[in-house]
Amino acid sequence: MQQQQSEKRALVTGATGFVGSRLVHWLLRDGIPVRALVRSSGRGEALLPAEVELVEGDLTTEFDSGVAAGCDVVYNLATTHNVAGGDYASHRAVHVDGTRRLLEASRAAGVQRFVHCSTMAVHGPVAEEPGDETWPHRPEDPYQVSKSEGEKLVAEYGATTGLPVTIARPTAIYGPGDLRLLKLFDMLNRGRFVMLGAGRIRYQMVYIDDLVRGLRRMAGRRAAVGEAFILGGAESLPLRELVGLIAQTLGASPPRFRAPVWPVELAGAVCEAVCRPFRIKPPIYRRRVAFFTKSRAFSIRKARDVIGFDPRVDLRTGLARTAHWYREHSMLAVALGLGVA
DSSP states (O other): OOOBOOOSOEEEESTTSHHHHHHHHHHHHTTOOEEEEESOHHHHHHHSOTTSEEEEOOTTSOOOTTTTTTOSEEEEOOOOOOOTTOOHHHHHIIIIIIHHHHHHHHHHTTOSEEEEEOOGGGGOSOSSSSBOTTSOOOOOSHHHHHHHHHHHHHHHHHHHHOOOEEEEEEOEEESTTOOTTHHHHHHHHTTOOEEESOOOSEEEEEEHHHHHHHHHHHHHBGGGTTOEEEEOOSOEEEHHHHHHHHHHHHTOOOOOEEEOHHHHHHHHHHHHHHHGGGTOOOSSOHHHHHHHHSOBOBOOHHHHHHHOOOOOSOHHHHHHHHHHHHHHTTOSOOOTTTOOO
């Protein structure tokens, strides 16, 4: 039976984000006091429970070096958004330089576990399914490069200083509160989704509560120290089946339109080249095309075996909860000709 450490106080960065805010609620529910490093105390007060201790500061510039004092665990969830046109320097400022400052503050405070959230995208697309933690890093854009450098920094810092670190590489995160998949749900709901290519590549998701449960286990299991874990759902599906399942969940018709990949990819490259000098978000970009062409399917065996990670929310249930949340918040337009709200 694996030994666990007990958390007495936790510091969370990225606490106002999708994953961070959910983690904060779980920690408070379990009776663990939470301190959150936030860029804006006003935003923190608006989005987080009143009992959270807010410390205003920015990982990219300056923050109180004693921010981790009295904390047993630090959850580093601070991140940038992977948007087209995003420059490497802004990503690095958070994922590398900010992480280094937080590592130093955590070591000075005698933190017992530093849980760092990276992404499975550091591995790049999967050539032979399923991929796992042993795969080399093959980042393909500035965001992924900075994420890869950030987690390598964490691993090296832990190995050289003795700070107990552990790294999570989540697959695509979804659930109530997520906005990244809203456009996909909305297009399917309105019958406007167009599949690029055959839709054979596999896509793997992880429900928000399963991810948070995995992060908590990484904080509590001694065997997690010095290790990286892919945290994903129990199944991956071919993209055509996934979008069909989402459409079914919404009560919409399955996608009817399909287009070849190469013209859109070419248009994306041209748009990026034209828009980049003016720092304009291109209307079409290659990273969006990658969603249709690059497989992201991984094994979660290591996480199961080492930390007892056990995804409990199946994909169909998770998608239904997500769709319900979108509808509850009036985020889905009325489907054209389908009468689906």
